[in-house]
Amino acid sequence: MLSSKFIHAFTRQIYHTNLITSATFNVIKKHNSTHTKNDLVLVDVNDKTGFSIVTLNRPPVNSLNLELLSAFSSVLDDLHKNNSRGMILTSSSSTVFSAGLDINELYKPDMDRVRKFWTSLQDCWIKLYGSSFPTAAAINGHAPAGGCLFAMCCEYRVMLPKYTIGLNETQLGIVAPTWFMATMKNTIPLRQAELALTLGKMFKTDDALKLGLIDEIAENKEDAIHKCEIFLKKYQKIPQTARALTKQSYRKNDIMELENNREADLQLFFLAISDPRVQSSLGKYVAFLKLKSRMKPILEAVKFLKGIFKSKKKKN
Numbered sequence: 001m002l003s004s005k006f007i008h009a010f011t012r013q014i015y016h017t018n019l020i021t022s023a024t025f026n027v028i029k030k031h032n033s034t035h036t037k038n039d040l041v042l043v044d045v046n047d048k049t050g051f052s053i054v055t056l057n058r059p060p061v062n063s064l065n066l067e068l069l070s071a072f073s074s075v076l077d078d079l080h081k082n083n084s085r086g087m088i089l090t091s092s093s094s095t096v097f098s099a100g101l102d103i104n105e106l107y108k109p110d111m112d113r114v115r116k117f118w119t120s121l122q123d124c125w126i127k128l129y130g131s132s133f134p135t136a137a138a139i140n141g142h143a144p145a146g147g148c149l150f151a152m153c154c155e156y157r158v159m160l161p162k163y164t165i166g167l168n169e170t171q172l173g174i175v176a177p178t179w180f181m182a183t184m185k186n187t188i189p190l191r192q193a194e195l196a197l198t199l200g201k202m203f204k205t206d207d208a209l210k211l212g213l214i215d216e217i218a219e220n221k222e223d224a225i226h227k228c229e230i231f232l233k234k235y236q237k238i239p240q241t242a243r244a245l246t247k248q249s250y251r252k253n254d255i256m257e258l259e260n261n262r263e264a265d266l267q268l269f270f271l272a273i274s275d276p277r278v279q280s281s282l283g284k285y286v287a288f289l290k291l292k293s294r295m296k297p298i299l300e301a302v303k304f305l306k307g308i309f310k311s312k313k314k315k316n
């Protein structure tokens with residue numbers, strides 16, 4: 001049976017696509033500017049296509065904290081209300097799409113804040129995965145864990161070469177929630193999803209393409225956005241309501257599973273982060289990331305010296 005919330009969402013969709021007149025679309029058309037949600041999420045509507053480029057903008061790595069998730073959730077509401085023609089999700093970083101959940105939200109958490117954090121993550125997933133408007137991701141950098149999740153929620157993925165994408169949770173000693181797994185099962189073949197999830201595997205761009213985790217490779221961010229636009233334009237000839245309801249029907253079991261069990265999912269999350277073994281893994285991971293970040297200049301210097309050494313050897 002459909003949950004009342006889901007029926008409401010469907011009804012709202014029909015209302016939006018059938019009853020809201022072109023006046024709503026004109027509002028979008030007039031605004032060809034960049035809107036900000038606390039600067040953490042930038043929205044740029046193209047007046048010719050009606051597509052919104054939504055840019056995650058939390059340097060250095062777009063790690064998903066409460067504030068970023070709340071801003072993103074509110075952007076998704078706005079796009080829905082404005083009957084958006086389509087969304088392209090990307091990042092303001094030149095090397096990272098999103099580093100996934102902000103580990104600082106999970107490690108030694110404040111319980112009041114972490115409740116809001118997880119609830120916001122649930123909101124974003126429900127709104128993005130079940131959005132009435134078509135979505136594509138221009139993955140212009142690494143996309144581990146939550147970054148991969150948001151990319152997989154979109155209906156089409158274009159990625160730049162030499163980056164990595166995947167649900168790496170098991171490598172951190174944590175278990176991806178069932179709705180993360182469901183999103184991956186909806187994206188790549190079941191058997192491959194099981195292997196990828198249990199191994200916590202991160203895929204390089206080429207391998208992600210072979211697996212079907214992404215749909216295309218682009219030369220640069222501009223090309224990625226262009227390829228996403230070509231994908232979204234395919235829907236311009238398809239009646240909006242039929243497209244939206246087909247997508248939502250396809251994804252409804254996964255969405256209803258979470259909609260109907262939000263509190264249980266929250267309790268499971270609390271249980272996981274209260275486990276001393278999980279906290280210990282997260283603590284080690286935070287320390288590893290910090291060390292890696294501090295070692296960067298040294299590693300880069302070593303790489304540079306190696307390069308000089310190699311070219312001198314070639315000359316001799």
Ligand SMILES: CCCC/C=C/CC(=O)SCCNC(=O)CCNC(=O)[C@H](O)C(C)(C)COP(=O)(O)OP(=O)(O)OC[C@H]1O[C@@H](n2cnc3c(N)ncnc32)[C@H](O)[C@@H]1OP(=O)(O)O
Binds near residue numbers: 106291292
């Ligand atoms: C318990 C149930 C919950 C289950 C669900 C979990 C889902 C998740 O999303 S868990 C998060 C998993 N994310 C990762 O494993 C990614 C970790 N980060 C990286 O692999 C790399 O940072 C990167 C490949 C994304 C980028 O590499 P790059 O060399 O460009 O940057 P770094 O020098 O590594 O990082 C810069 C800076 O950012 C901090 N940082 C990186 N990732 C996170 C993060 N996820 N949360 C918080 N902070 C992060 C890193 O420590 C550096 O900070 P400092 O310069 O201040 O040390």
